[in-house]
Amino acid sequence: MFFELVRRNSRRNRKENGLFFGSLLVSIIAFYIVLSLSQQDVMYFLREMESDAVNRLLEMIPVFYGLTLVILFFLIYFAGKFQMERRRHEFGMYLMMGMRRGRLFAMLLAEDFGGSVIALAIGLPAAVLLSELISLVTARVVGLGIIGHRFSFSPYAVALTAAGFLMIKLAAFLILSIKISREEIGSLLAERPEETKRQFPAAVYAVFLIAGVLGLGTAYYMAIRGISWSRIDRMAFTVVIGFAGTLCLFFGLRAVFGLIIRAGGKDRKLHVFNVRQLQENVIRQSSAMAVSSLLILAALCCFGAGIAMVRHYGDDEHILDYTFTAEYMDEENTSRKKADETMSTLRENGLAHEFSDFIEMKVGSVRTSDDPDDTYSMDVVMNLISAMPATEDRDILLNNLSYMTYPHLIALSSYNELLDAAGRPKIELGEKEAAVYMDTDVSTEALRQMMNEALTKRPETLLDRDPLYLTGEVQTTALVTVRSITLSFALILPDEAFDYYTQGEYNIFVDAILGNREESVSLMTAISEMNAKLNETGLEYESYLQNMGRQLFYTVATSYITIYLAVVFLIVANTVIGVQFLMNQQKTNRRYRTLIRLGAVYETLCRSAGKQINWYFGIPTVIAAVSSIFGVRALFTGILSSRTMGSVSEMMVVSAAMILLLCMIELIYMIVVKRLSSRYLLTLMVPEREE
Amino acid sequence: MNAILEIEGLKKYYGRAGNQTKALDGIALQVTDGEFLGIMGSSGSGKSTLLNCIATVIRPTAGKIVMQGEEIQSMKGRKLSEYRGKKIGYLFQNFELLDNLTGRENIMLPMSLHNIPDRESKKRLSRLAGYLEITDVLDKFPSQMSGGQKQRVAAARALIMDPCMILADEPTGALDSRNAKMLMEKLSGLNRDQHATILMVTHDSNAASYCRRILFIQDGRIFHELRRDMPGETQQEFYERILKVMAQLGGGSANVL
Numbered sequence: 001m002f003f004e005l006v007r008r009n010s011r012r013n014r015k016e017n018g019l020f021f022g023s024l025l026v027s028i029i030a031f032y033i034v035l036s037l038s039q040q041d042v043m044y045f046l047r048e049m050e051s052d053a054v055n056r057l058l059e060m061i062p063v064f065y066g067l068t069l070v071i072l073f074f075l076i077y078f079a080g081k082f083q084m085e086r087r088r089h090e091f092g093m094y095l096m097m098g099m100r101r102g103r104l105f106a107m108l109l110a111e112d113f114g115g116s117v118i119a120l121a122i123g124l125p126a127a128v129l130l131s132e133l134i135s136l137v138t139a140r141v142v143g144l145g146i147i148g149h150r151f152s153f154s155p156y157a158v159a160l161t162a163a164g165f166l167m168i169k170l171a172a173f174l175i176l177s178i179k180i181s182r183e184e185i186g187s188l189l190a191e192r193p194e195e196t197k198r199q200f201p202a203a204v205y206a207v208f209l210i211a212g213v214l215g216l217g218t219a220y221y222m223a224i225r226g227i228s229w230s231r232i233d234r235m236a237f238t239v240v241i242g243f244a245g246t247l248c249l250f251f252g253l254r255a256v257f258g259l260i261i262r263a264g265g266k267d268r269k270l271h272v273f274n275v276r277q278l279q280e281n282v283i284r285q286s287s288a289m290a291v292s293s294l295l296i297l298a299a300l301c302c303f304g305a306g307i308a309m310v311r312h313y314g315d316d317e318h319i320l321d322y323t324f325t326a327e328y329m330d331e332e333n334t335s336r337k338k339a340d341e342t343m344s345t346l347r348e349n350g351l352a353h354e355f356s357d358f359i360e361m362k363v364g365s366v367r368t369s370d371d372p373d374d375t376y377s378m379d380v381v382m383n384l385i386s387a388m389p390a391t392e393d394r395d396i397l398l399n400n401l402s403y404m405t406y407p408h409l410i411a412l413s414s415y416n417e418l419l420d421a422a423g424r425p426k427i428e429l430g431e432k433e434a435a436v437y438m439d440t441d442v443s444t445e446a447l448r449q450m451m452n453e454a455l456t457k458r459p460e461t462l463l464d465r466d467p468l469y470l471t472g473e474v475q476t477t478a479l480v481t482v483r484s485i486t487l488s489f490a491l492i493l494p495d496e497a498f499d500y501y502t503q504g505e506y507n508i509f510v511d512a513i514l515g516n517r518e519e520s521v522s523l524m525t526a527i528s529e530m531n532a533k534l535n536e537t538g539l540e541y542e543s544y545l546q547n548m549g550r551q552l553f554y555t556v557a558t559s560y561i562t563i564y565l566a567v568v569f570l571i572v573a574n575t576v577i578g579v580q581f582l583m584n585q586q587k588t589n590r591r592y593r594t595l596i597r598l599g600a601v602y603e604t605l606c607r608s609a610g611k612q613i614n615w616y617f618g619i620p621t622v623i624a625a626v627s628s629i630f631g632v633r634a635l636f637t638g639i640l641s642s643r644t645m646g647s648v649s650e651m652m653v654v655s656a657a658m659i660l661l662l663c664m665i666e667l668i669y670m671i672v673v674k675r676l677s678s679r680y681l682l683t684l685m686v687p688e689r690e691e
Numbered sequence: 692m693n694a695i696l697e698i699e700g701l702k703k704y705y706g707r708a709g710n711q712t713k714a715l716d717g718i719a720l721q722v723t724d725g726e727f728l729g730i731m732g733s734s735g736s737g738k739s740t741l742l743n744c745i746a747t748v749i750r751p752t753a754g755k756i757v758m759q760g761e762e763i764q765s766m767k768g769r770k771l772s773e774y775r776g777k778k779i780g781y782l783f784q785n786f787e788l789l790d791n792l793t794g795r796e797n798i799m800l801p802m803s804l805h806n807i808p809d810r811e812s813k814k815r816l817s818r819l820a821g822y823l824e825i826t827d828v829l830d831k832f833p834s835q836m837s838g839g840q841k842q843r844v845a846a847a848r849a850l851i852m853d854p855c856m857i858l859a860d861e862p863t864g865a866l867d868s869r870n871a872k873m874l875m876e877k878l879s880g881l882n883r884d885q886h887a888t889i890l891m892v893t894h895d896s897n898a899a900s901y902c903r904r905i906l907f908i909q910d911g912r913i914f915h916e917l918r919r920d921m922p923g924e925t926q927q928e929f930y931e932r933i934l935k936v937m938a939q940l941g942g943g944s945a946n947v948l
Contacts, residue, residue: 270803272796273789280791594787597748598801598848599776601768 006107010114013083019582019676020079021119023575027072028123028165030568033131034064035157037560040135046553057557064561068568069164071295075572077172078288082583084176091180092188101181112173113166120162127161128153138556202258209252215245216627223634243294249623250290254283270608273595278615281584288580292573293620293627299569300628300662304655305635306562319422321527321544322355323480324510339508342539349537354530356515357421361479362411362498363490364506369464375406376491378461381470384454393446400447400488408490410437410479411498411506418477421513427472427492434468435492437475443488445650448474463491464501480509482542570662573620574669581616582676585609592684602685609677613670621666628659695855695888696722696745701754703740703911714740715751716911722856725886727879729893729902731933733940737911738892742860745890746781747771759855776805780849782859786841788833794844795829801852812851819847823877839870843877850881859891863898875901896937900930907936914940 014021037043038058047054094104135152180188219242222228228238257279261272282289324342339360346352369375382401388394415437416426427435436455438448451474461468468491475492493501514526527545534541585592592605600608632655636648703715714737722728732738743749745756747763756763758778766774775781788797795816802812820826823843828836836844842862849857859878863871879901881887893899907915915936919929 269806270800272803273792273800276789276791276796588791590787591789591791594783594789595800595804597746597775597781597783597787598804599772599774600804601772604772604804 002103002107003110006110006114009107010111010118013111013115014118017079017083017579017582019575019578019672020083021115023075023079023571024116024119024165025123025126026571027068027075027568028119028161029127029130030068030072030564030571031065031161031164032124032127032157033134034061034068034564035160036128036131036152036154037061039152039154039157040131040138041152042135042138042556046556053553053557057553064564065160065164069168071568071572073168073172075575076168077175078576079579080172080176082579084180086583086586088180088188092185095185095188105177105181108177109173112169116166116169120165124158124161128158202255205252205255205258207252208248209255212245212247212249212252215241215248217245219245220627220630220634224630224637226637228634229637246294246623246627247287247290250282250286250293253286253619254279257282270595270600270604274608274611274615277588277591277612281581281612281616282619285580288576289620292576293624295569295573295576296621296624296666297627297631299566299573300624300659301631301635302562302569303566303662304628304632304658306558306566307654307658319418319477319513320359320481320511321514322512322530323361323482323542324512324539335506335508339510342510345537345539349533351530351533351537354515355512357513359417359421359511359513360414361418361509361511362414362506363479363487363509364409364411364498364502366406366409366464366501367503367505368501373405376404376461376463378404378459378470380457380459381451381454381461384457384459385450388450388453393444394450397447397450400443404489408487409498409501409506410487410490410492412492412494415475415477415479415492418479418511422477424477427475429471429492429494431494431497432467432469433471433494434463434497435472435475436470437487437490437492439478439486439488440476443474443476448476480511480542481544481546566662570665574617574666577617577620578669578673578676581613581673582680585677585680589684592681596685602682605681605684606674606678609681610674613674613677617666617670617673621663625659625663629656632659693724694721695724695759696720696890697755697757698745699755699757701741701744701756702752703737703744703749704752713911715744715754718754718908718911718913720906720913722888722890725882725888727882727889727891727901727903729891729899729905730908731893731896731899731905731937732908732914734894736908738908739860740911741908742858742890742892746779746858747775773805776801777852778855780852780854780857782842782846782849782857782862784861784864786833786838786845786865788841788845788848790833793830793832794825794836794840797833797844798829798847798851800848805852807852815851815853816847819850822880823847837870838866839873842866842870842874846874846877850887856888856890859889859893861893861895862891863893863895868897871895871898896930896933899933900926905933907940909940 038061043054043058091104094107095101099107132152219228219238222234222238228235257275261275261279324339343352343358346355352358366375378401382398385394385398385401412427412429412435419426429435436451438451443451455470455472455474458469458471461470479487498506514530527543531543592600595605629652633648633652636651698718698720701715701718702713705712705714716737718737718741730738730741740749744751745758745763747766750764758774763771763774788794789800792800798816798819799812817826820829823846825840825843825847828840828844833841833844842865846862849859857878862878863874866874875898878887878889878891882889891898891902899905903919903921905917906913907917917929917932917936
């Protein structure tokens with residue numbers, strides 16, 4: 001009998017609070033995915049290439065796990081609280097009928113445990129599948145091919161997921177049930193009177209509203225201006241004032257509702273009823289809503305900033321596979337010798353034919369002048385740029401160019417070979433002409449465009465007091481596979497001029513491109529095999545994959561962490577809002593019954609509830625979305641290095657798009673809650689015999 | 692006098708054959724325009740079921756209910772909702788005011804539900820509020836009102852759409868005697884001065900003595916009928932006659948528990 005009751009209650013709980021149950025499933029999946037991160041294909045690959053960084057990331061996983069535990073604990077506590085509240089009367093009845101408190105406690109514990117086990121039974125297989133899918137998709141997207149894909153089931157992750165999940169459920173359950181079990185039977189049985197919160201004059205709410213807006217504004221101003229990021233106490237102040245601002249804003253919303261009702265004029269289709277319902281819900285739970293809004297904000301910021309940064313790291317073209325002698329040497333003539341040695345070593349070991357192409361990339365500096373501060377001047381270019389409309393980008397470019405008094409030089413023939421390998425048209429330069437090279441890593445699209453505009457005028461510059469005309473477009477094709485070697489500004493000179501200015505002393509990087517490989521062999525395999533062969537020769541080399549691995553690591557780390565956190569925050573916020581709404585609806589079912597008696601049809605009630613849901617979800621979401629624009633911008637201020645700062649506006653666009661995407665997820669949640677609400681309202685349409 | 696409500700052979704059975712409860716077992720009655728009809732009976736006699744059938748809250752097993760020439764069982768959708776909103780006004784024992792709406796908003800709720808322009812109703816609201824003495828609580832929430840005020844606000848809500856008939860389900864059930872008296876005086880005043888048709892279910896003989904005619908129900912059937920001899924019979928005399936019938940019925944509410 002006891003277990004039958006437990007089983008039935010447990011099933012009823014799942015049915016009545018499906019949204020909550022669904023969120024439990026998602027949280028199990030979230031736990032498992034973060035814990036099984038180390039088993040992902042991408043991580044296996046990265047560990048080979050960048051083991052230090054990967055290990056550091058994996059060391060941080062317990063921190064994320066802990067953080068997720070805390071956040072999800074609150075979710076379970078809140079939702080569990082609503083559920084318990086609803087069953088107060090039932091508990092009172094059990095006690096009245098002589099059930100001992102201990103037995104009631106045991107029954108609830110058994111119900112809770114049963115529910116958790118079912119959630120785990122459904123959630124874990126789903127989590128394993130999803131994690132597998134993510135592993136495959138990322139491997140595909142990243143272009144590793146599916147070599148070495150292994151089934152990434154991780155018993156360790158399963159065990160920790162189950163343990164963590166059960167632990168927070170038990171903790172929430174204990175706190176809630178202790179509260180309930182201390183109450184008297186009478187107060188359990190009695191319908192809880194609606195708590196009438198103390199009302200303040202409208203002016204008080206207006207003051208809170210204004211204070212909230214001011215608080216939020218100050219916090220964002222400080223964060224975007226970078227004031228907060230300079231010292232930890234300032235950051236703490238910003239966080240506190242932002243948090244307090246949000247709380248005040250939600251508390252003060254009552255003033256807005258008051259105004260809406262007063263200004264309402266026509267009361268059509270339950271307009272006043274809807275606003276009053278919202279007013280009551282928003283006010284009674286203003287702090288819960290504020291916290292939900294902050295969580296949505298956190299999700300939007302994580303997602304927006306994360307994706308934008310990933311995109312920033314992500315665009316890299318692949319032409320070269322290897323660079324040998326990837327070191328910069330100052331000693332005279334060693335470079336030529338080294339390059340020749342490399343080639344002969346490759347030939348001796350029978351490896352040369354495995355490459356389809358070798359490019360000797362010649363890079364040097366001006367040796368005809370002794371004064372590094374005054375070797376090169378481009379006043380005309382600077383003037384042209386100064387004449388352009390004043391923007392932050394223009395000032396950055398001017399500032400950068402003012403330091404370029406001693407540029408690197410690149411030989412035209414070797415650069416053209418590179419262009420040829422990339423399948424791009426070669427550039428042609430006349431005597432006294434040069435092309436400008438700027439690496440994509442250290443210049444932004446906007447800066448290069450400004451430079452291009454200046455170059456159309458074929459400006460005259462002075463290289464070691466000789467006139468030199470800049471032409472063509474800014475060149476950006478990477479010279480070597482090594483990303484640590486970047487040229488923020490260099491001149492591509494015809495070979496004669498190059499030889500003259502460098503006085504025949506320059507560096508040679510030997511770039512190599514692997515020969516055609518069979519379709520079935522992925523790039524990773526080809527490079528791995530070649531690495532093994534090269535290691536035997538003792539040659540120094542850098543491969544594309546090594547460098548890409550570094551990039552990939554940033555991409556994967558940023559995207560995983562931000563998206564993961566965003567998902568967790570979103571789930572918690574939406575579940576709290578959704579469950580709160582549905583529970584309130586059930587708590588106030590008498591009102592809906594009265595409306596039915598007064599002649600409200602089902603459609604009218606659904607429309608009314610739908611409107612309430614729109615607002616109930618909409619208010620925190622809109623406030624969070626507006627805030628997130630500032631929030632992402634503030635994150636960029638704090639996180640981005642100064643050289644990537646230039647592309648903030650591009651990244652903001654990406655972030656805005658992502659924020660919009662997440663708002664679509666909100667929409668889905670709203671539709672689900674509307675469905676649940678309509679289903680509940682339908683049950684109210686059947687009259688209840690009350691006597 | 693023409694009948695606005697006619698009920699014939701009304702039956703409502705609960706449960707399956709073999710274990711059936713006959714809540715209503717062939718009720719026939721007529722309510723004429725401007726009548727104040729009381730329905731009395733002990734708990735479980737079927738009086739509330741009768742009221743709920745008229746209010747279309749529950750569907751009868753058999754029989755006919757005709758309101759102003761229209762059979763209400765055949766109504767559906769919009770028509771049904773209009774019937775609930777405009778043809779009848781319902782007064783509940785527990786007032787059923789929405790506690791998050793002010794008195795005024797509660798009274799205007801039916802207008803809002805049926806999308807009626809509120810210029811006309813505002814006039815009506817101030818007249819009703821004046822008559823029911825609730826003008827100064829219109830902007831208060833139910834939690835700030837006394838029981839009597841709540842029930843009078845509920846009465847205003849039942850009357851705001853100017854319904855053909857008011858259905859009152861034990862309207863004095865949750866009121867103390869002073870407030871009950873005041874409410875009954877207001878209701879009978881409405882009946883007398885504005886010819887409001889009222890059908891009231893009650894346990895309370897005192898409240899019932901305000902009616903012109905009383906039907907007694909027992910086990911789902913009409914068992915007795917009393918008419919007040921107007922204008923000869925005083926309310927006190929009528930009250931005593933009611934008490935006698937209640938005694939015959941087996942004590943009425945006194946014998947419930």
